[in-house]
Amino acid sequence: MSPSPGAAPTTWWTWRVSDLQCAARVFVARHGEADYESELLSDAGGWLTPLGRDQAGVLAASVSGERIARVWTSDMARAVQTGEIVAAQLGTDVIVRTGLREFGVGDAAGTTGDPDPFAETFAAWLDGDLAARIPGGESGTEVVERYxxxxxxxxxxxRGESVLVISHGGVMCMALSALARNLTLSHSRDLPVPHCEVVAVEADADGWVARSWAGRPITWNDR
Incomplete structure (x- = not known):
């Protein structure tokens, strides 16, 4: 839908879907519990633990009544594995997109992660400063734009269908809060998303609206 003459320019936070007739219902889930080759920070994909595989099965059951048309996942292995388990149970296919991956670790690669090298930047993002950048990594604006x-x-x-997206806790909390017009960026500060829990959003002609967050209904007045 094109903006009317004199309207404010459309940007990523007021994004509109062209000629949208029916809202797309998108269930964004965090991947299952994972193990990693090293305890040091990296952008490696990891793999699901036995518990993570069980969590993926529970996720599939929880959305089985939603008539999921397709599963989309991050390209990180822990997300792809989660998506494949769910898709197999739902009888649909999987599409992989790099833009759904977790924010990169930047200069913290190879460190222990203690103290948390991302805490200051992530807090700045939730406070509304999306220009803040992980040293050697992405800014909040760049994360939200690719997501x-x-x-x-x-x-x-x-359009008019339901879709499951498998992504990652950090990027979900920040990007979905930035995109949903009924949430504030700080919405997730005390509401982390556990493994295989879901944030439900809908796309309509005016952008994104959050409907639930890890099992909690979202009201319009949250922004």
Whole structure:
């Protein structure tokens, strides 16, 4: 939908889907519990633990009544494995997109992660400073823009359908809070998303709206 003459320019936080007739319903889930080759920080994909595989099965059962048209996942192995387990149970296929991956560790690669090298930047993001950047990594704006680009693609591809997206806790909390027009950026500060829990959002002609967050209904007045 093109803005009317004199309207404010459309940006990523007021994104609109062209000629959207029916809202796409998108269930964004964090991947299952994972193990990693090293205890040092990296952007490696990890793999699901036995518990993580069980969590993926529970996730599949929880969305089985939603008539999921397709599963989309981050390209990180822990997300792909989660998506494949769910898709197999739902009888659908999997599409992988790099834009759904977790924010990168930047200069913290190879460190122990103690103290948390991301705490200051992530807190700045939740306070509304999306220009803040992980040293050697992405800014909040860059994270939200690449995440929004994939959600845009999903919404255009699945008008009037339900879709499951497998992603990661940090990027979900920040990007979905930035994109949903009924949430504040600080919404997730005390509401982390556990493994295989879901944030439900809808895309309509005016952008994204959050409907639930890890099992908690979202009201319109949250922003």
């Amino acid at each position: 929004a680009a994939v959600l845009d693609e999903i919404a255009d591809s699945h």
